[in-house]
Amino acid sequence: MPDIIQQIREALAAGENADILHTLLPELLKSADDGKIVELPCKVGDTVYHIDTGNHIWEFIIVEIHGATAEVESKDSLKAKASFDVLDMPKPRLFFTREAAEKALGERDNS
Numbered sequence: 001m002p003d004i005i006q007q008i009r010e011a012l013a014a015g016e017n018a019d020i021l022h023t024l025l026p027e028l029l030k031s032a033d034d035g036k037i038v039e040l041p042c043k044v045g046d047t048v049y050h051i052d053t054g055n056h057i058w059e060f061i062i063v064e065i066h067g068a069t070a071e072v073e074s075k076d077s078l079k080a081k082a083s084f085d086v087l088d089m090p091k092p093r094l095f096f097t098r099e100a101a102e103k104a105l106g107e108r109d110n111s
Contacts, residue, residue, distance in 0.1 A: 004028050040068065040086055041096055047103035048072060048094050050084065055108065057101045070094070 004027055011020045018095065031037055042048060042062055043051045048070070050058045060072035072094075074080040084094040095101040 004031070038068065038087070040065065042070065042086055046096070047075070048084075049098055050082070050094055051101055051105050051108070054108055055105060057098070058103065059098075 004024055008020050008024050008028070011024065013015070020078075028037075032101060042063055042065075044062050046062050048060050048062060050060060058080070059075045061075055062070045062094075063073050064071040065086070067086055070084050070086045072082050072084060086094060088094065092104075095104060
């Protein structure tokens, strides 16, 4: 799939719009119809939250995404690095709002 996206970008940069419409775009749309394209719930630069085993909420920024794996770096002075599956279900390890992390932490405390 990334090859198709890269080919489209290169063709657009070269001004080959007609080629994209007639060859690459149908392939991309077919992949979408076949369920091969996943829309991730985050992007590079987003702030995300993780609850560690000591029930501390860490604030991270996404620095890279490879497939469904986000490479993150803590926003504090430690600059800790970690990797998370952003599609981790049913018990997520990564939260996209502080409120969601706090709610999950509260549910852990009550169980």
